[in-house]
Amino acid sequence: MSLAQNLVYLLDLTHWMVINLKQLYQGRRQFLAGVLATGLAPSPTWADAGSPAFLSAAAKPDGTYVLCGISQNLEVVFQIELPSRGHAAVAHPTQPEAVAFARRPGTFALIVDCINGAPKTILTAPGGRHFNGHGVYSLGAEFLFTTENDYDAGRGCVGVWDVKAGYARIDEFDSGGIGPHDIKRLPNSDILVIANGGIDTHPDTGRVKLNIPTMQPNLSYFQDGKFIETVTLKAELHKNSIRHLSVNQMGDVAFGIQIQNNNTISSLVGLHSRGQEIDFLKAPSNEIRRLKGYIGSITFSSDSKSIAATSPRGGVIHIYDTAKQKLRNLTEIPDVCGIVAKDFGYCITAGTGKIINLSDNGAKIEALSTLRWDNHLIAI
Numbered sequence: 001m002s003l004a005q006n007l008v009y010l011l012d013l014t015h016w017m018v019i020n021l022k023q024l025y026q027g028r029r030q031f032l033a034g035v036l037a038t039g040l041a042p043s044p045t046w047a048d049a050g051s052p053a054f055l056s057a058a059a060k061p062d063g064t065y066v067l068c069g070i071s072q073n074l075e076v077v078f079q080i081e082l083p084s085r086g087h088a089a090v091a092h093p094t095q096p097e098a099v100a101f102a103r104r105p106g107t108f109a110l111i112v113d114c115i116n117g118a119p120k121t122i123l124t125a126p127g128g129r130h131f132n133g134h135g136v137y138s139l140g141a142e143f144l145f146t147t148e149n150d151y152d153a154g155r156g157c158v159g160v161w162d163v164k165a166g167y168a169r170i171d172e173f174d175s176g177g178i179g180p181h182d183i184k185r186l187p188n189s190d191i192l193v194i195a196n197g198g199i200d201t202h203p204d205t206g207r208v209k210l211n212i213p214t215m216q217p218n219l220s221y222f223q224d225g226k227f228i229e230t231v232t233l234k235a236e237l238h239k240n241s242i243r244h245l246s247v248n249q250m251g252d253v254a255f256g257i258q259i260q261n262n263n264t265i266s267s268l269v270g271l272h273s274r275g276q277e278i279d280f281l282k283a284p285s286n287e288i289r290r291l292k293g294y295i296g297s298i299t300f301s302s303d304s305k306s307i308a309a310t311s312p313r314g315g316v317i318h319i320y321d322t323a324k325q326k327l328r329n330l331t332e333i334p335d336v337c338g339i340v341a342k343d344f345g346y347c348i349t350a351g352t353g354k355i356i357n358l359s360d361n362g363a364k365i366e367a368l369s370t371l372r373w374d375n376h377l378i379a380i
Helices: 003-037 285-290
Strands: 054-059 065-070 076-082 086-091 097-102 108-113 119-124 129-137 143-150 155-162 168-174 180-185 191-196 218-223 226-232 240-247 253-259 269-272 297-300 306-311 316-321 326-332 336-342 345-350 354-359 364-368 372-379
Touching: 054 086, 065 086, 086 372, 097 129, 108 129, 129 155, 143 180, 155 180, 155 191, 180 240, 191 240, 240 297, 253 297, 269 306, 297 336, 297 372, 306 336, 316 336, 345 372
Parallel strands: 086 129, 129 180, 336 372
Antiparallel strands: 054 065, 054 372, 065 076, 086 097, 097 108, 108 119, 129 143, 143 155, 155 168, 180 191, 191 218, 218 226, 240 253, 253 269, 297 306, 306 316, 316 326, 336 345, 345 354, 354 364
């Protein structure tokens, strides 16, 4: 075959390859389009959002607010802008979306797509209501429950939102007290436990507490919107506002208190199991004073043998022995607040910008960001 014939052959072959590759590409696009149209494409997962392990609200140096995803390696894998200061968040159990809640008394809860950072839905508290900073999904994630204040009636309530209907509000029920704050779901059930802090507020007066002399904090349990159990603090403890909760795999509830007076108190951490009385975890009086009357976040350890409680005002973490119900050890971290359990210990955030892995033996691995972390760190 001559050189000219070889060149013609190669040109023909190249032309054939171009045509067939083009057809193959077009066919693949049509195939993928067909798959997407029929809903057969795999649903996005948290891996598509950078595999964050935790969520936290934060403030940026310029004064704006964001919801962040944080990896197991303490890296910030995404930042999503919020309309104003956030408080807590809740992650959808399977889909890469989260609900960021405004700080009390806020009127927004933002549903965000954690892959592209786009707001999917903005939940607005109905007239006469404001959000109290926390929420939880039902067992199958069909519904979202939000703690709210019916401020004209001076009562707490829980909003019910239909997730599959685009988070449409479909119902509400009484929270069992005034000032519901944190809300958790007991494991493998749709039983909800609510921290009714007992504090009444009104938008006209911002965060001013209106009923300190008469407040009555409690823990209330509900199933299918129906009250099933409550436990109330003793009369002499009525100014001890129950604020934040942690639930272990056995259904035990640990809670943190924020006191509303200057009286001496023997404990700011409580433990409750359904059908029983509250137990308070003990610590030396000098260590209790270091907490400055304020527990910001609380969590069981992964094996439930310990309970960790943070105090940003005191700059300290108390770690209690669950069985002995007394303080085991403590760690000093300035402006510490967010905390979740990990296999080896805890992951912690602080308003100084630090993200810390804290082991059971006190060893720390730290990362520093320019963000000021808000009160809560949420496990995904």
